Amino acid sequence: MRKTRLLAVFTSSAAVTLGLALGPAVDSAHAAPALRYGGNLHVVMPWVTIPDNFNPLNPGTNGATAGGTGSAIYEDLMYDNTYTGSLTPVLATAYAWSGGGTVLTLTIRSGVKWSNGSKFSASDVAFTFNYLKQYPALDGNGMWTKQGLTSVVAKNATTVVLTFAKPNVVALPYVVQQLIVPKALWSGITDPVTYTNPKPVGTGPFLLGQYSPTQVTYNKNPHYWAAGRPYISGITMTAVKSNDTAELLLLNGDAATTYDAITDPNATFVSANPADNHYWWPVNALNFLYLNTTQAPFNNVAFRKAIAEAINDNVVAQRAYYGAIPAGNGPVETGVTNGQDAEWVPSTLSSLEWTYNPTQAESTLAAAGYKDVNGSLENSSGTALPTFNILVGAGWTDYISMAQTIGEELQPLGIHTTIDQQPYSTYAASEDAATYNMVISWSNANNANPYYEYDTLVGGNVDTDWERYTSAADTAALNSFASTTSLSTQKADMLTIEKDILTNVPAIALTGRPNFFDYSTKYFTGWPSAADPYNAGEAPDSFLGGAEQMYLNVHLK
Secondary structure, eight states, rough: OOOOOOHHHHHHOOEEEEEOOOOOTTHEEEEEEEETTOOOOEEETTOOOSOOOOOOOOOOOHHHHHHIIIIOOOOEEEEEEEETTTEEEEEEEEEETTTTTTTTEEEEEEOBBBBSOBOOOHHHHHHHHHHHHSSSOTTTTTTTSSSOOOEEEHHHHHHHHEEEEEEEGGGGHHHHHHOOOOOHHHOOOOTTTTOOOOOOOOOOEEEEEEEEEEEEEEEEEESSSEEEESSEEEEEEEEEEEEHHHHHHHHHHHSSEEEESSSSSHTTGGOOOOEEEEEEEOOOOOOEEEOTSSOOOOOOOOHHHHHHHHHHHHHHHHHTTTSSSSSGGGGGGGGOGGGHHHOOOOGGGGOOOOOOHHHHHHHHHHTOOEEEETEEEETTTTBBOOHHHHHHTTHHHHHHHHHHHHHHGGGTOOEEEEEEEHHHHHHHHHHHOOOOSEEEEESSSHHHHHHHHHHHHHHTTTTTTOOOOOOOOOOOHHHHHTOOOOHHHHHHHHHHHHHHHHHOOOOOEEEEEEEEEEEEEESSSOOOOOSSOOSSOOOSSSSHHHHHHHHHHHHEE
16 A cells, blocks of 8 residues: 655755665665675666657656666656655755745755766755756756745755745755756856757766667766665666567566556466566556536536546446556545545545446436436537547557546436547647547646645646636645645645535546556566555656666666
């Protein structure tokens, strides 16, 4: 079961020292006498090509920069584990809020060297943040705009102070996930947006080896600051053109890990070699059915509520993920991800929660003036409702399965649907422009607490508020949460939004959304798992710190 994080991790006004920058239980469990060093870890990346670009500050990161740049070469300040709710120190070892949530002080790790042997210090951290201000196109998290950062100063070699225009304790995840670059080298780069960084110098555990559009290698960094790490000697990342190819390489023992959403993984992957073939898909987000509240009849709360009552999430999840991923029913109807329910969703909300009940859905529609006439639903004016599109990405089998199931479950109500498969570019454009009827898509945040999910869901940002629903009460609650370090106040703020979600149903949680992490223990062990969740199952080529944590813990069998 996923553990929850106490918000104090993000809002404490006292300094918090978080220990070693290694995964939980690593030192005792992974440093046993039988530990073997060496070996080259083979990672397979489906559906990508590898750009000849190792710029860790490049906009679009994963799409524009080679995988491994942000997990093997460069490092962030702390790793935010969205599965366990813990922060793992990397280049920063502690933080403290002061000034009523306007001043964040970071303690920077000493004894770190850049891979060229030069000394790393707090001045590199301050430089990186100020560089984002100088070149706004690099500031993907909006530190100087949306987050309200006003200054970043290195007080000494191990202390950096960030000041915000107003209390903003929720900015911490965006601060600590920033990749840091060396001031001595980057201060001379005047076009960092297009700079491809052909000879990258980082603080991470690996150095760039060889590059091609289909394969990139990384070699062990002799200057890495964590004694005895990494255990492996190198990494090879190979790009392939399909999920099937990635799975086949893993099945044959020719690769160690990938991030394929394997169809029916127990039957098609694990059963082929139960001793070595494994998957761990930790749920840290949700898949939603978004309803376009700018269009009739989706602007009618009763109509939206009836749709929610007609959908059997258990069937949706079983058909889409063959039992490997949980349904989205229960308290997550509030939009809170599964692991945060106990901490953030009080039992007092149970009376507002909707459950699968087709009979109740019929009653909800009837009470709102809708009538089923010869198998088609008519509104109170006697006009038959049109067939509605359910937008999904072209070829996305899990979402297509969800859409088919939803269509089957709405049919008895007289609501007719068709599945609209679109390439990602037009799919995303329709979401952003709100030109769809219904769309199946993911939640846009998987951080420490519900604030981040709700900020993207009802915060008024058209790039994430796809259902176009917000309210003055929700906005006030989000602003209050971001401005206080009081846990009781923050819980009250979240309760306000949870009640609104349950009452007005702007989006319907369908299933959990995991990180897809597949691996083989044929040659390597020390993988993250439910028993040892030192990362959240991030893709091995991601720019999130969890990939680096994996590279620091995996070792020869």
